[in-house]
Amino acid sequence: MAETRSRIASRVGALPPSGIRRFFDLVEKMPEAVSLGIGEPDFVTPWRIRETAIYSLERGHTHYTPNQGTRELREKLASYLARKFGAAYDPDAELLITVGASEAIDVALRTILEPGDGVLVPQPCFVSYVPCVVLAGGCARPVSTVAEEGFRVQVEGLAQADDGNARALLMGYPNNPTGATLTRADVEGVVGYAAERDLLVVSDEIYAELTYDGSHVSVASVPGGKERTILIGGFSKAWAMTGWRLGFAAGPAEIIEAMTKLHSYTVMCPPTVAQEAAVEALEGCEGEVDEMRREYNQRRRVVVNRLNAMGLTCFEPRGAFYAFPSIASTGMGSEEFAERLLREEKVAVVPGAAFGDCGEGFVRCSYATSMSVLEEALGRIRAFVERVGE
Ligand SMILES: Cc1ncc(COP(=O)(O)O)c(C=O)c1O
The missing domain is CATH 3.40.640.10 (Type I PLP-dependent aspartate aminotransferase-like (Major domain))
Structure with missing residues (x-):
């Protein structure tokens, strides 16, 4: 019998699955989890843009x-x-x-x-x-x-x-x-x-x-x-x-x-x-973009201050909508930290190692989510960090 060849091209087969994807598969099975994992705005597209799209379709x-x-x-x-x-x-x-x-x-x-x-x-x-x-x-x-x-x-x-x-x-x-x-x-x-x-x-x-x-x-x-x-x-x-x-x-x-x-x-x-x-x-849409930026900025300050206060040293992010705190004080690797935080406190963050070897020792927390979700997540992260540090 002829030797069977893989149906998947080797260059594709050899690609490791995204560290983020694997993690989101876990999160999906946990509807009660609060997520700081997602890299997309929580805002809906500004109305003027949506309205323009509607007219475009109406005009065929x-x-x-x-x-x-x-x-x-x-x-x-x-x-x-x-x-x-x-x-x-x-x-x-x-x-x-x-x-x-x-x-x-x-x-x-x-x-x-x-x-x-x-x-x-x-x-x-x-x-x-x-x-x-x-x-x-x-x-x-x-x-x-x-x-x-x-x-x-x-x-x-x-x-x-x-x-x-x-x-x-x-x-x-x-x-x-x-x-x-x-x-x-x-x-x-x-x-x-x-x-x-x-x-x-x-x-x-x-x-x-x-x-x-x-x-x-x-x-x-x-x-x-x-x-x-x-x-x-x-x-x-x-x-x-x-x-x-x-x-x-x-x-x-x-x-x-x-x-x-x-x-x-x-x-x-x-x-x-x-x-x-x-x-x-x-x-x-300059006004709408300014408004969203102002909101992200407020959240950024809260997230960075709170992470630093709980001993997760956080370099001050000056752009995008992510904080990238060090988890060195917990003694855990980033995968272990993220997985335990998810299982024990139902909070999703992304292990820093997903972004390259030098991301090890950090986790990514997105603040593109509402202040109430952030408050809830930060409270649970603090409880987790205090417990593992005992
Ligand atoms: C740095 C960076 N580049 C590109 C993209 C992809 O953007 P797009 O939705 O325009 O494909 C992302 C999305 O997370 C991103 O973070």
């Missing part, structure tokens, strides 16, 4: 759009990026509207990597980065960052992880899971290193609108940055539009053209209704 706008996205949205996006990110992009040649930032990350990597190319990936980082690098044929080179340096990527760290074979740097600031942001000097340092080593930078800035000192510095805004950067963003976080599946990539024309080719063969175009709604997001 139910067909494909151009592969690159509607011209109207690309024009609005170009002026938004010039205004907020300090980078001027040509809406015809340098922008691509994608199915979430997720698609932009995947297509960017598949467009620029040859098999075996190294990609520097500062960690802790979003769980999709390394799998996307691997599926694009690249080799991820983790770059550790540490709480003592505010989880900011530093040139020395990049140089240490770079084996000379790196083609690109893939990073996300404001950061999921740490809430870290980069200073202008950090960004200039990173771009300087990328220029010296001729690296492309894939910069996932999806949390750019969610900084609490108004300090986002785009990689595309510093001298020498724009020409070697694929800037990635999206509507999921600041506009509370996770379910609409809309993001974008901005970058050098030849790269965007090649990315558009790949995207046209796989998704054709993002949902038309989402693209029309996103025009309203960029045009008329």
Whole structure:
């Protein structure tokens, strides 16, 4: 009999399942659990955006759009990026509207990597980065960052992880899971290193609108940055539009053209209704975004103060909607801490190790949930920490 071959391609079979997924499977079986695990806004998309989508459907706008996205949205996006990110992009040649930032990350990597190319990936980082690098044929080179340096990527760290074979740097600031942001000097340092080593930078800035000192510095805004950067963003976080599946990539024309080719063969175009709604997001929702940011900021202060007070030392997150406290004082590993907290107190947080080896010793607590849920969860975490410390 012929030897049976696995039906699953080896590169897919070899991918470890997401540490987050395994955890959420446990949470799902526990409806009474309070969750600080989820990485999406608790807010519903602002009404003006939903209303625009309803009108779009009423007018029968139910067909494909151009592969690159509607011209109207690309024009609005170009002026938004010039205004907020300090980078001027040509809406015809340098922008691509994608199915979430997720698609932009995947297509960017598949467009620029040859098999075996190294990609520097500062960690802790979003769980999709390394799998996307691997599926694009690249080799991820983790770059550790540490709480003592505010989880900011530093040139020395990049140089240490770079084996000379790196083609690109893939990073996300404001950061999921740490809430870290980069200073202008950090960004200039990173771009300087990328220029010296001729690296492309894939910069996932999806949390750019969610900084609490108004300090986002785009990689595309510093001298020498724009020409070697694929800037990635999206509507999921600041506009509370996770379910609409809309993001974008901005970058050098030849790269965007090649990315558009790949995207046209796989998704054709993002949902038309989402693209029309996103025009309203960029045009008329500054007040709503400000309001959500204010609310996250209040929660952030409460969460960070309370975690520190119970001995879970928490670096001050300056962006996104996550706190990343150290659990060293409990003597437990992050998986053990998260699993016991879930079983014993019915609170879900995500083990830091899910975001890279250097995330071990920490857990991620999302504050994209109501103050009452946060209060309840923090009370239970305190009870747990006190009990295990006895
Ligand atoms: C850093 C980061 N990038 C990208 C994404 C995916 O975003 P989207 O919903 O636009 O695909 C997430 C979602 O959690 C994220 O945290």
